[in-house]
Amino acid sequence: MIQQDQLLQVTNLNIIFPSPKGDVHAVKDISFSLGKEKIGLVGESGSGKSVTGRAILRLLPPYAKVSAEEISFKGQDLLSFSEKELRCIRGKEISMVMQDPKYSLNPVRTVGQQISEAYIVHSKVSKSVAREQTLKMLTAVRIRNPEQVYKLYPHEVSGGMGQRIMIAMMLIPEPSLLIADEPTSALDVTVQLQVLAILDDLVTQRGMGLIFISHDLELVASFCDRVIIMYGGRIMEVINAADLHNSTHPYTRGLLNCLPRIEGRNERLSTLVRDDAWLDADFWHSNDSDGIII
Amino acid sequence: MTQFLTQKRLKKTALKILKFLLMVAITFLGLLLITFLIGRVVPIDPVLAVVGDKASHEVYERARIAMGLNLPLWQQFLIYLSSVLRGDFGTSVLTAKPVFEDILRVFPATMELAFLATLFGIFVGIPLGVISAVKRGGFLDHVSRVVGLLGYSLPIFWLALLALMIFYAKLDLLPGPGRVDVFYDGIVTPVTGFMLIDSILAGEWEIFWNALYHLIMPATLLGYFSMAYISRMTRSFMIEQLRQEYILTARVKGVAEWKVIWGHAFGNCAIPLITVVALSFGALLEGSVLTETIFAWPGLGLYLTNSLLNADMNAVLGSTIVVGSIFLGINIFSDILYKVFDPRAR
Structure with missing residues (x-):
């Protein structure tokens, strides 16, 4: 992978959720760049x-305790940002598409209002300009009748349409990084591919960075350039998508082996093996890991 | 084709409205049936109330027949029904005037009080509830919850007496009972029955300010109770909405926090809050009996109490029907508002 100009650098990120039964260490010392x-x-x-x-x-x-050596975006340290400075980054620079449009769209506002709001927040323009831009964006996510969809309420659109609306809303301020958090998990399989194709096109066209969060290994392998495999809050392996099937890491192998295949259908699928030793930071250092080079 | 579709939709809407009206009619009929039965069950002899206990048996019987009490119950109910629908609730024994007229006279005083109290409840209760939900577990949240809890549990007559003792008797900051000071009484001829409006219409600004001054204590006290209810409901609705994922969406977009709270989350709370506010307004119309008694407020509550104490059944039942009908009306109104504001209910 050719390292283009760097967008995001995360170094030693730790996330802890305190709970009465003891702290939950959700993410442990993960580092990656993008x-x-x-x-x-x-x-x-x-x-x-x-x-x-x-x-x-x-x-x-x-209440979540987030600590990191560094979370920097285009060289700016996000950790030192005030809430107000962060608002200028959110949407405008980094955006996020969530899992289920049924819940992630405001039920009492029209689709058009919600998309143009995302635009108006960052570029102080009149409502009619924002409307024009919104209609253009709806067309960009391949909605054929944008004028009509503009006036609809979220409960009046299908899941696939909803997710396209969500993508339109998150891309309208032209961010340089999009986080897609399982954007297709709530959709039908046939619609999944359509939405993915749209997402792929727009991200490539605009030369954006994309973090695609998923539990679907095959999907990610076919869609992304690189894959980060996580387990128990740690990064197990970072690997080029093309090399995924040649991975030697036991956990990645385990995940791959769990997937059913059309050929060889008579075999029993293997169970995922999880080794607690992987969660131990020292394990990787002592092995002089070649997995965690990022 | 489109014409056919719109025609079909029109038919559907008409059917919906018809169904709605039928439901309202049935509810109203139920209300009348209950008041009628109560009127027949209570151990007060309406004939005796008219002729007095020294009347001879003959006079008594004649009065009984004249009042239609010898007829079977269902016929009595039909007579009752038709007279109520004509706005005839009978004559009050106490005031010797038609009950309907009496209610028209006293009702504006209650409305004035309930309206101001509800305004207080809305403008204090809603912001308090929203802030409590946003700063959940914070100092203000605890304060507002204690204040709300007191509003729920303190008896209003006790609080009213305490307030009168402190602000009127001891500190002399606020005027005592009554709608205006005694020497202003009866100067303004009632047009609407609302003292504040009538005094403006008459150009009597001094009376306007005096009436407003008199309203402060009872309206704030009543408002306190509706505020307790409204803020509590607002808080729980807001907590529920702030948990939703569209709130995260709004934050991801970079929307300012106050807009996330008041625009997105509150926009979704406003719909159920319509019902809460409407019900608390309705409750004030019937529930201000105690407050009106203590503040000598010549409204429906006081009228109802006096009628009850004097076994004036026509007046009691008439007032009950009026309160019940208003409650019904408020419910219908909030249902309609619901359909206007919630795109999912259309």
Whole structure:
């Protein structure tokens, strides 16, 4: 992978959720960097991938303890930013598409109002200019009748349409980094591919960085440039998507082996093996890991 | 084709409205049936109330027949129904005037009080509830919850007496009971029945200020109770909404926090709050009986109490029907508002 001009650098990110039963260490010492590329963040439920995405936007609930050596975006240290400075980054520079448009759109506002709001927040323009831009953006996500959709309420659109609206809303201020948090998990399989194609096109056209959070290894492998495999709040491996099937890491191998294949259907699928030793930081250092080079 | 569709939709809407009206009619009929039955069940002899206990048996019987009390119950109910629909609730024994007229006279005083109290409840209760929800577990949240809890649990007559003792008797900051000071009484001819409006219409500004001054204590006290209810409901609605994912969406977009709270979250709370405010307004109309008694406020509550104490059944039942109908009306109104504001309910 050619390292283009760097967008995001995360070094030793830790996220802890205090709870009465003891602290939950959701993310432990993870580091990665990102250029104008598509990077996949893969892991099981609870591996800390969504939380990582939210921590970059500094949008975790206030009780979450986030610490890191560095979270910098285009050379600016996001950790030192005030709430007001962060608002100029959110949407404008880094945006996020969430899982289910049924919940992530405001039920009492029209689609058009919500998309143009995203535009108006960052560029102080009149409503009619924002409307024009919104209609253009709706067309860009391949909605054929933008004028009509503009006036609809979220409950009046389908899941696939909703997610396209969400993408339009998040891309309208032209951010340089998009975090897509399982953007297709709530959709039908056929619609999934359409939405992915749109996302892929727009991200490539605009030369943006993309963090694609998913639990679907195959999907990520076909869609992204690089893949980060997470387990138990740690990064297990960072690997080029093309090399994924040649991975030697036991966890990645385990994940790959769990996937059913059309050929060889008579075999029993293997169970995922999880080794607690992987969660130990020293394990990787003592092995002189070649997995965590980022 | 489109014409056909709009026609179909029109038919559907008409059917919906018809269904709605039918439901209202049935509810109203139920209300009348209950008041009628109560009127027949209570151990007060309406004939005796008219002829007095020294009347002879003959006079008594004649009065009974004249009042239609010898007819079967269902016929009595039909007569009652038709007279109520004509706005005839009978004559009050106490005032010797038609009950309907009496209610028209006293009701504006209650409305004035309930209206101001609800305004207080809305403008204090809603911001308090929103702030409590946003700063959940904070100092202000605890304060507002204690204040709200007191509003829920303190008896209003006690608080009213205490307030009168402190602000009127001891400190002399606020005027005592009544709608205006005694020497202003009866100067303004009632047009609307609302003292504040009538005094402006008459150009009597001194009376306007005096009436407003008199309203402060009872309206604030009543308002305190509706504020307690409204702020509590607002808080729980807001907590629920702030948890939703569209709030995260708004924050991701970079929307300012006050807009996230008041624009996005509160926009979704406003819909259920319509019902809360409407119900608390309705409750004030019937529930200000105690307050009106203590503040000698010549409203529906006081009228109702006096009628009750004097076994004036026509007046009691008439007032009950009026309060019930208003409650019904408020419910209908809030249902309609719901449909206007919630795109999902259309």
